[in-house]
Amino acid sequence: MHESLIKYIDRYTSTPLIESQAELIRNTFIAKQIKKRQFFLQEGQVCEYAAFIVKGSMRQYSVDDKGAEHFLHLFIEHLWAMDRESFVMLTPSVYNIDAWEDTEMLLVTRADYLNLLSAIPALAEMSRRMDERTIIAAQERLNSSISFPAEKRYADFSSKQPEFLQRFPQHIIASYLGITKESLSRIRKFAMKT
Amino acid sequence: MHESLIKYIDRYTSTPLIESQAELIRNTFIAKQIKKRQFFLQEGQVCEYAAFIVKGSMRQYSVDDKGAEHFLHLFIEHLWAMDRESFVMLTPSVYNIDAWEDTEMLLVTRADYLNLLSAIPALAEMSRRMDERTIIAAQERLNSSISFPAEKRYADFSSKQPEFLQRFPQHIIASYLGITKESLSRIRKFAMKT
């Protein structure tokens, strides 16, 4: 399981990990499996771990005063699942993260992660790149939410993230895009005929 | 002018810069001033520089097919202005960035910045922290855009970012929040009476 992460790091950096570094990673990241609908993080808890997803998928969402769920992030293989705010600030999270499919992941605490960053330059490089990608993706999503109507947001999403359409049901996609499942259903019906 | 950046780095890191590092920073970052409404980046160009704002303010926006401007980011002192996607990927930007007030800034190219990150661990630490803050802020804004109606988005914004209300006119704030200036005007009128 750890080899998946090591390959992932190598793929994203210029200098491959040497064996002692790989060993350090194997000794620090904790393997864990959870089943569909089990929680990785619950509202009110501090997000103690960052999770590298080896297999499966998870969802991050808040629940409003009317009990409605709002899906903020969807995670699949090779993504890092966590509530960034809680993980970095060590404050209680307002989000839940649970498994949507049975999921295998590798966990690391903030303290361990910071130590690894100093010990393994390649990991620091990967981490910086991942953060950049996260920022770019968030910026695009934000731009789309302030600039475009629901129909175009869905069209962009389905062309850029087709794999998510397969892995998650429509009502989750709808919420992720900031619309209701009914609206998404109508948008899709309309899109068929064009 | 460079001292502002050096102080800023020291404030965000555990180990203060030593003189040779400070000197390296002074030699690498290029001071530049632009006047209100001058462009720092125009649609179609590659974002060659990241800008640390010493004084003034800037706005990042896209222009849609009907000519309407959508303000994605607002920058004031001690923020880093750039189009992340274009700066990192070296692709042409779909955004404009211009000065809203007369602005003084320090510029650095991507290549120089990457070199500085290796040469100055404190800068790498600051950079990581800034990226984390950027991710956290983007996540909050995204959550608010999918979870809350315009009125609550404005209330949250004005309590968390009161300084922006002073620095930018309402029609820009409205666009930043993803609503029209007319709607924002009505929301504010309504909020007065409560």
Add this chain to the structure above:
DNA sequence: CGCGGGTTTGATGATGCTCAAGCCCGGTGG
């Protein structure tokens, strides 16, 4: 004074939401 940028107000309409009902389909148990 008049101009320009910003804000407000009003009337109208589109977009997307709510609530409620029905449908489809895969899985479970009788």
Add this chain to the structure above:
DNA sequence: CCACCGGGCTTGAGCATCATCAAACCCGCG
């Protein structure tokens, strides 16, 4: 093997929110 159940998806009617368009207002500044 079939009946039923539940989750997800669709459809419809009515409604709230927010956008559009047009006009007026406000105010600092040349």
